[in-house]
Amino acid sequence: MIWLLSALITAAAAASLVVIILRRHQPVPPAEFDRAVYEDQLAETDRDEERGLLGPEEAAAARQEIRRRMAQIDGTASANTAPGGSGFRTATAIGVGLLVPIAGFGIYGSLGTPDFPDQPFAERAKPPPSDDPKVAEMTEIVAELERRLEAAPARVDGWLLLGRSLVTLQRHLEAARAYARARALAPDRAEIAIALGETTVIAQGGVVSDDAMKIFADAMDLDPNAVRPHYFLGLAAAQRRDFESAVRRWTDVVALSPPDAPWVDEVRKRMNAAAEAGNIDLASISPSRTRPAGPTAEDVRAASELSVEERAEMIIGMVERLASRLEDDPDDLEGWKRLARAYRVLGEEEKAAAAEERIRQLETR
Amino acid sequence: MTAxxxxxxxxxxFAVAALQGTLPLIGAQRRDSVWMSVAAPAAILQFLLIAVSFWALTRAFVLSDFSLMIVAMNSHTAKPLLYKISGVWGNHEGSMLLWVLVLALFGAAIAVFGGNLRPTLRVRVLAVQGLLGLGFLAFILFTSNPFERLFPIPVDGRDLNPLLQDPGLAxxxxxxYLGYVGLSTTFSFAVAALIEGQADPAWARWVRPWTLASWTFLTGGIVLGSWWAYYELGWGGWWFWDPVENASFMPWLAATALLHSAIVSEKRDALKGWTVFLAIVAFAFSLLGTFLVRSGVLTSVHAFASDPSRGVFILMLLIVSVGGAFALYAWRGPALKGGGLFRPISREGGLVLNNFLLTAAAAAVLLGTVYPLILDVLNGGxxxxxxPYFNSVFIPMMVPLVLAMGIGPLLNWKRSELGPTAYRLKISAGLAVLAGIGAWLFIDRASALAAFGVFLAAWLMFATLHELAVRIHLFRVPLGESWRRLRRQPRARWGMTLAHGGLAIVIAGMTASSAWTAESIQVMKPGDRVEVGGRVFTFDGAREVRGPNYAATRGTFRVDSGGGDIVLTPEKRFYDVQGQTTEAAIHPTFLGDLYAVLGDPRGEDGGFVTRLYFNPLVPWMWAGSFIMVLGGFVSLSDRRHRVGAPGRQKAGARATPAPAE
Structure with missing residues (x-):
């Protein structure tokens, strides 16, 4: 497609020049152009005199001077002639017709990236298609949460909840933006940086970009014993074919993890592959970290991370606010519909039924 | 794919520019109409192609396509649409693309409207324009490519410098650029004239509208920049003699000089070599400005990228184009013989004085701008x-200029007499002296300089009005006749009257705001009242507000005035992605601006550091500048600039009459 379009532009460009070149030119003697300017100056002098801007004497002097200059025009200057006639024209046309595409495609070939499609944000952020009703419900809750955050943007937990919900919906790009907002509000919380880094990597198709590396490096400064920054920085190194650093990072990951952690096997596998690719003797590399006694900060975070129930509770908090608002404004049909849906999602069948009853009342009114 | x-x-x-820059030049030398014929269509084509490119880049910004490096670096999804668009030129690569777009626009304009130019001249002008385009396109493609792609694609952009997220700066x-790059046309005309070995009144007549257009845009651009500095930087100042400001001011001084010397070249066939020289100098200043600003030699909001390879490239462009033009001037310039003779005291003489003062002023600004740089390079510390330097060097040169501006338009061509002409201005002079004494007596007895500024502004205004009165024979013929004459003044004359009168208003504004600004910095708690410049500001406290991509603290001030309170709401904004800005609140009145800035919070009880100003006559500066720009456009619309093209069908025919107004 890109090739087709660029070929079309090139053809149009070259053709517009070639057509002009092939056209027959009727030369006008250059002296005529000079004369035209002086004629115009004379006319202006006439106008100025008529308007009283110039006195008769001044006007006469000006006219005399302009006429004198007119007389000096070199009337002998020949008009342009086209040497070589039509053969020359054709040769020029062919030359120009060839040069434009050759230069265009030649330079583009070395500078351009023809296979790189546009990546407008809206397209990248498009949620994966789904006909799961749960997803539809969740999408609405997310939208509600976004509205709330619009009004109260300083709530770290709100942005975190939004981020997690978006991750669940596989909308990683937006999730990363939500985490970025949370991180801006609480820059000293390692777990937020980690979540942001992780989502960024997923949003960028598994590549650990420089941006993501910086985020993980910050997270590591904040919490040196967190496992995931080590893991992703190792991944970044491996992606940059720096296998030795990768192996070092991953050695630390294994050292920092509980021996029975579910990810240890996978990390070992990757470590071996990297060691092989980089011709590295695994035995020569010893971990630079040891697992601290007691739970790590990350363990604590994992434990304190909102469980599904807690997350639901936060949403319930929202739902309760909605419910109390509807008590004050019981005729808000849309509000009741939202409330009923929310209760259904939360499994509060009785309350949902009550809300639906109210909807029926309003609709039949 | 659009990208x-x-x-x-x-x-x-780039390829088309290469053709445009070479074939027609050779063709014109060989009087070969085939190669010459390439110039005009190539110029139009080059513009269309760059326009497509510019559209593609703009689209990427609007749609937040972060797979383009410069979009990722300078945009953000949450940014308002206007700033997504202005973000296109809010960075190095995009602004250079805008630069060549404007360059190509002027080239295309010459191709379209230049049908009345002598063919060899027109073709050479276009060829020089093509060569300039070639140089800048090479610069863009090989050192600053706006279409460089980025992988992996970042989640979101890094946002535009919040200082630049502003309507004035958009x-x-x-x-x-329309002004800066517009001067490329006069440069091309000058170089073409040197190649032709001919700079006749016809040439000067063609150069004038292009100079005028550039001058008008340049004036507008500089004023917008100054206005932005005034309200965005939050110090109440509007001109800082910052090298970046000087970079735009030097071409303006040169363009102003050129505008006036071209009149002499056209009307009197004199000063031709000088006019050609000035045309080259004016564009050289534009290029120098670009070099200073873009090379990272200077650090400011403009120094988007400090990449030495770019600086070297622009320096090479500067040396090749300007050096080449001056070499050509040295070689062919002496052939440009002047025709018309004139006495020192004459309209021509006045314009020479104008040129002398303006170029000297430009040289002084140049010295002050580059001297520190050169010293730095030579390790001189x-x-x-x-x-202080600029004020003490620049202002003394402007004083005689303004005095002469009042008299010059009344002088006759060829020979005139100073005494009688000056005597005719006795009323204007008297009124101006009265204004100066009045200012000294009733406003400020401490500053004789300010009183002198008032005198200058009044002098220029009254003398300009006097000149208009003379032209319409006011009081010498019945009023109805004067009115008829007033309406029949050519627009070019109106342009002069507006530009000179506008400058008088600007000078009044500059004088008053420099001398009599009232300022007060303090901590204010809600309910506190402070008097500044005779106005009482009441602080009503501050609250948090949320913008599209920033959070802000917005303070509210009330100022008592005759008819109800004036409310000022300055903000301190914290952008989500990068940095914070101060948004001054300004309420313009006829006598001056009420100007309030909210600083940092102090203490527990809602106190804030506040800066309050009364800036007298600042609105006059903007109004006067606007009148000057208006004068430029009015003059540009004069029919004198529409020279008829010789009819091709009737060889040796008269000029086609210009259409009636």
Whole structure:
């Protein structure tokens, strides 16, 4: 497609020049152009005199001077002639017709990236298609949460909840933006940086970009014993074919993890592959970290991370606010519909039924 | 794919510029109409291709396509649409693309409207324009490519410098570029004239509208920049003699000089070599400005990228184009013989004085701008040349200029007499002296300089009005007749009256705001009242507000005035992605601006550091500048600039009459 379009532009460009070149030119003697300017100056002098801007004497002097200059025009200057006639024209046309595409495609070939499609944000952020009703419900809750955050943007937990919900919906790009907002509000919380880094990597198709590396490096400064920054920085190194650093990072990951952690096997596998690719003797590399006694900060975070129930509770908090608002404004049909849906999602069948009853009342009114 | 298409179009434009810069030049030398015929269509084509490219880049910004490096670096999804668009030129690569777009626009304009130019001249002008385009396109493609792609694609952009997220700045660069780059046309005309070995009145007549257009846009661009500095930087100042400001001011001084010397060249066939020289100098200043600003030699909001390879490239462009032009001037310039003779005291003489003062002023500004840089390069240590230097060097040169501006338009061509002409201005002079004494007596007895500024402004205004009165024979013929004459004044004359009168208003504004600004910095708690410049500001406290991509603290001030309170709401904004800005609140009144800035919070009880100003006559500066720009456009619309093309069908025919107004 890109090739087709660029070929079309090139053809149009070259053709517009070639057509002009092939056209027959009727030369006008250059002296005529000079004369035209002086004629115009004379006319202006006439106008100025008529308007009283110039006195008769001044006007006469000006006219005399302009006429004198007119007389000096070199009337002998020949008009342009086209040497070589039509053969020359054709040769020029062919030359120009060839040069434009050759230069265009030649330079583009070395500078351009023809296979790189546009990546407008809206397209990248498009949620994966789904006909799961749960997803539809969740999408609405997310939208509600976004509205709330619009009004109260300083709530770290709100942005975190939004981020997690978006991750669940596989909308990683937006999730990363939500985490970025949370991180801006609480820059000293390692777990937020980690979540942001992780989502960024997923949003960028598994590549650990420089941006993501910086985020993980910050997270590591904040919490040196967190496992995931080590893991992703190792991944970044491996992606940059720096296998030795990768192996070092991953050695630390294994050292920092509980021996029975579910990810240890996978990390070992990757470590071996990297060691092989980089011709590295695994035995020569010893971990630079040891697992601290007691739970790590990350363990604590994992434990304190909102469980599904807690997350639901936060949403319930929202739902309760909605419910109390509807008590004050019981005729808000849309509000009741939202409330009923929310209760259904939360499994509060009785309350949902009550809300639906109210909807029926309003609709039949 | 649009992005890649834009990239491709830019490369094609490069190829077309190469053709435009070479074939017609050779063709004109050989009087070969085939190669000459390439110039005009190539110029139009080059513009269309760059326009496609510019559209593609703009689209990428609007749609937040972060797979383009410069979009990722300078945009953000949450940014308002206007700033997504202005973000296109809020960075190095995009602004250079805008630069060549404008360059190509002027080239295309010459191709379209230049039908009345002598063919060899027109073709050579276009060829020089093509060579300039070639140089800048090469610069863009090989050192600053706006279509460089980025992988992996970042989650979101890094946002535009919040200082640049501002309506004034959205339009400042395009206007300034129209002016800066517009001077490329006069440069091309000058170089073409040197190649032709001919700079006759016809040539000067063609140069004038292009100079006028550039001057008008440049004036507008500089004023917008100054206005932005005034309200965005939050110090109430509007001109800082910052090297970046000087970079735009030097071409303006040169363009102003050129505007006036071209009149002499056209009307009197004199000063031709000088006019050609000035045309080259004016564009050289534009290029120098670009070099200073873009090379990272200077650090400011403009120094988007400090990449030495770019600086070297622009320096080479500067040396090749300007050096080449001066070499050509040295070689062919002496052939440009002047025709008309004139006495020192004459309209021509006045314009020579104008040129002398303006170029001297430009040289002084140049010295003050580059001297610290040169000293730095030579390891002479870091010095900074600031307002004291410029004020003490620049203003003394402007004083005789303004005095002469009042008399000059009344002088006759060829020979005139100073005494009687000056005597005719006795009323204007008297009124101006009265204004100066009045200012000294009733406003400020401490500052004789300010009183002198008032005198100058009044002098220029009254003398300009006097000149208009003379032209319409006011009081010498019946009023009805004067009215008829007033309406029949050519628009070019109106342009002069407006530009000179506008400058008088600007001078009044500059004088008053420099001398009599009232300022007060303090901590204010809600309910506190402070008097500044005779106005009482009441602080009503501050609250948090949320913008599209920033959070802000917004303070509220009330100022008592005759008819109800004036409310001022300055903000301190914290952008989500990068940095914070101060948004001054300004309420213009006829006598001056009420100007309030909210600083940092102090203490527990809602106190804030506040800066309050009364800036007298600042609105006059903007109004006067606007009148000057208006004068430029009015003059540009004069029919004198529409020279008829010789009819091709009837060889040796008269000029086609210009259409009636």
């Amino acid at each position: 890649e298409l834009g990239h491709f179009a830019l490369i094609l434009a 339009f400042h660069p395009p206007l300034l 870091k010095i900074s040349v600031g307002a």
